[in-house]
Amino acid sequence: MAGFRELLAQTKERIREIEPAEAEERLGEATFLDVRELDEYEQGMIPGALFIPRGHLESQIENRIPDRTTPVVIYCAGGTRSAFAADTLQQLGYTDVVSLAGGFGRWKNEGRPWVTPAVLNPEQRNRYHRHLLMPEVGEVGQQRLLESKVLLLGAGGLGSPAALYLAAAGVGTLGIVDMDVVDASNLQRQILHNMDRIGERKVDSAKKTLTQLNPDVDVVTYDVRFGADNVVEIIEGYDVVVDGTDNFPTRYLLNDASLLTRTPVVHGSIFRFEGQVTVFKPYEGPCYRCMLPEPPPPELAPSCAEAGVLGVLPGIVGSIQALEAIKLVLDLGDPLVGRLLAYDALEQSFRTFKVRRDPECPTCGEHAGEIVIAEYDEHCLPHATLADGSTVGH
Ligand SMILES: [Zn+2]
Numbered sequence: 001m002a003g004f005r006e007l008l009a010q011t012k013e014r015i016r017e018i019e020p021a022e023a024e025e026r027l028g029e030a031t032f033l034d035v036r037e038l039d040e041y042e043q044g045m046i047p048g049a050l051f052i053p054r055g056h057l058e059s060q061i062e063n064r065i066p067d068r069t070t071p072v073v074i075y076c077a078g079g080t081r082s083a084f085a086a087d088t089l090q091q092l093g094y095t096d097v098v099s100l101a102g103g104f105g106r107w108k109n110e111g112r113p114w115v116t117p118a119v120l121n122p123e124q125r126n127r128y129h130r131h132l133l134m135p136e137v138g139e140v141g142q143q144r145l146l147e148s149k150v151l152l153l154g155a156g157g158l159g160s161p162a163a164l165y166l167a168a169a170g171v172g173t174l175g176i177v178d179m180d181v182v183d184a185s186n187l188q189r190q191i192l193h194n195m196d197r198i199g200e201r202k203v204d205s206a207k208k209t210l211t212q213l214n215p216d217v218d219v220v221t222y223d224v225r226f227g228a229d230n231v232v233e234i235i236e237g238y239d240v241v242v243d244g245t246d247n248f249p250t251r252y253l254l255n256d257a258s259l260l261t262r263t264p265v266v267h268g269s270i271f272r273f274e275g276q277v278t279v280f281k282p283y284e285g286p287c288y289r290c291m292l293p294e295p296p297p298p299e300l301a302p303s304c305a306e307a308g309v310l311g312v313l314p315g316i317v318g319s320i321q322a323l324e325a326i327k328l329v330l331d332l333g334d335p336l337v338g339r340l341l342a343y344d345a346l347e348q349s350f351r352t353f354k355v356r357r358d359p360e361c362p363t364c365g366e367h368a369g370e371i372v373i374a375e376y377d378e379h380c381l382p383h384a385t386l387a388d389g390s391t392v393g394h
């Protein structure tokens with residue numbers, strides 16, 4: 001029977017070891033795989049490395065590195081565990097695997113690049129466990145969510161579910177713009193609020209609900225009328241804006257400011273039994289003006305206060321908006337850029353329509369002039385509601 005030294009020697013004969021200098025040349029090309037324990041990893045890692053503790057290697061590797069021809073450089077602290085790990089990966093069919101001689105210890109001593117990973121604390125690891133199980137999110141993605149900033153326009157029908165789900169998912173900073181107070185007639189759909197909050201500022205009510213749900217989230221409130229004088233200042237610094245407004249002047253204003261600051265907007269709207277969602281990614285897809293150069297005449301665009309909206313519907317549309325915001329933050333999948341998703345609650349159907357960028361768009365087109373942030377009340381205000389600000393939020 002082989003002792004430890006003999007076993008290690010036999011294993012090393014079956015694998016290839018490379019020196020730190022050679023490994024450094026492969027940074028950015030090969031996948032670096034850290035097989036140490038969490039407490040070691042937290043002290044420092046090779047930039048960009050994938051972290052799978054040795055004990056989880058066999059069970060997790062196929063999910064984390066599905067392509068068995070991927071070049072992999074495995075490292076541990078001193079080069080022993082990584083040698084065994086390399087042997088295991090070869091047995092699992094990985095064809096281009098090497099072990100880093102001397103491990104992270106030698107790498108660091110030789111002055112090669114390393115970073116301290118941002119790590120979740122034990123409570124966060126438990127709270128976001130379902131995210132951590134998915135390699136597409138994982139610890140790195142969760143950290144990115146915690147560092148992200150999403151602005152919600154409106155703490156109403158669409159803003160409520162969007163804010164709740166974004167807070168639950170661990171978006172670290174949620175800005176909320178709304179200058180309304182909670183009214184009993186809001187509670188049919190605006191699930192951020194409740195009976196105890198009637199008469200309270202909506203932003204304060206929203207902050208209480210969200211902070212109780214997830215104390216990791218910093219809720220920044222803007223109890224102001226969203227206007228030409230403050231729009232740029234407010235949206236600057238946010239990664240994504242989730243638009244839950246229900247009036248054309250605010251949408252045009254937001255559109256222009258988002259192009260100016262290059263902030264993507266997840267647009268949502270609801271009407272009776274129908275909802276729509278699309279993503280306006282500045283200069284990569286169409287903008288709101290490409291899609292709707294002019295607002296429809298007032299008689300064709302009644303507000304939700306006039307036309308009504310089925311409860312639950314904003315929950316579906318706002319949740320899709322939250323999902324799109326998370327996809328943008330994590331760079332996941334195909335966001336609804338250049339696509340309008342239309343939902344019909346009575347048919348229970350989703351349809352997707354192409355939305356094209358207009359080369360002659362007055363704001364984002366080839367011949368567009370300098371963007372001037374101005375309000376469009378006189379030209380396109382279908383209802384004289386902006387003056388008291390009560391239309392922010394459905
Ligand atoms: Zn445009």
